[in-house]
Amino acid sequence: MILDGQINIEELNNAVRRILLLKEKLNLFENPFRSNEGRWSDVRKEKQTHQQISRQIAEESIVLLRNENNTLPLSENENVAFLGPFLSDKESMLDTWACNGKVDDFITVDESLFKYKKFTSLKEEYHYFIKNNKLSFEGSNIIKEMSKIVITIGEKATESGEAKSKAKVNIDSSQVKFIKEISKINNNIVAVVMNGRPLVLNEILSYCKALVETWHLGVETGNAILNILTGETTPSGKLTCTFPKHQGQVPIYYNHFNTGRPYSTEKFNTSKYIDITNEPEFPFGYGLSYTNFDISPINLEKIANNKWIVSVEVTNTGEVSGFETIQLYIGAKYGRYIRPVKELKNFQKVFIKAKDTVKVSFEVCKETLSYYDESFTKIFDTGEYQIMIGDDSVNAEENNLWIEVE
Secondary structure (H helix, E strand, C coil): CCCCCCCCHHHHHHHHHHHHHHHHHCCCCCCCCCCCHHHHHHHHHCHHHHHHHHHHHHHHHCEEEEEHHHCCCCCCCCCEEEECCCCCCCHHHCCCCCCCCCHHHCCCHHHHHHHCCCEEECCCHHHHHHHHCCCCHHHHHHHHHCCEEEEEEECCHHHCCCCCCCCCCECCHHHHHHHHHHHCCCCCEEEEEECCCCCECHHHHCCCCEEEECCCCCCCHHHHHHHHHCCCCCCCCCCCCCECCCHHHCCCCCCCECCCCCCCCCCCCCCCCCCCCCCCCECCCCCECCCCEEECCCEEEEEECCEEEEEEEEEECCCCCEEEEEEEEEEECCCCCCCECCEEEEEEEEEECCCCEEEEEEEEEHHHHCEECCCCCEECCCEEEEEEEECCCCHHHHCEEEEEEC
16 A cells, blocks of 8 residues: 555554554553453452442433432432332343353342332332233232332343344333333332333333433442432433434434425425424433533634634532533534534533532634545535534524634
């Protein structure tokens, strides 16, 4: 390729240099066999530290999707029943790419309940329901007396990942039926969804006061979920994908291209469904907290040619301190190539104490607005660009302004 002129020697040297620098940082020149038994012995000695990190990562991955009437967080003084197919199923929490993960290392939701005296595990109730097509007499009586019901639903880890495509991405019908049956005797339901892909959740939404997306969280699953449910940790996760209202919307994603007849609910002949809305159930970037945040209109400051500072003030209006993720999107009005309606270009996750306000700023410049063509040539188009800032990809559309790029 060098002789043919496709790349030059400087590009090759830079590529090799990056690899050598990484090897040096990883100490591979001194210890090239990092996976030997001695190394793993050292790793195992730090197991407790790794578990703490795993729990923190798991907690930050959880996304609160619904919380009607402040159903969550749970109080330790409330009588709460926990049940569902994944309450104690370690195998289903292992995740499809766990490889060397050991089932015995996993902490289930059921195992984490011992810390809460008024929380009750009904881990066999779902299996009884599947076998007998009804709730048990004892289980029904307990459910009636509970302040709230937490139900773990979703997918086994083996149902997602490589070579695990599905034609139907709904919650399993038996799980839906289980929730409906419980709702007849106690409708204060919190659904905890464990899954590896965006699911269509419309069949259960009307039966849930709160909805928590937990994915497959790894060895600290139980501890992380209980910490979120009880408010020991305030949820801060955001969706990294779009959840459809109906599987007919798939594929659905926030950064789609515009069409010759852009979507409009007010015009007849535009790009839309006639039987459902185009809008997703939960958009990219979405995620609630146990507090509320107010984002100010965008302030724009031009600091140089084709360079701006855009900023917003974010106020925690609630009574609980927490994290909020402020997201910067752009949208090009014109381009040499068709451009997405909006693109996430930056974000900041900021901690804000209750009643406090912080300023969040982003730089928008030529680099921010550039993109690549099919030959990996960087392209920069002049013209008008829309700047959007919000807490998810839909809300950001409402807080926007335009800039002129020369």
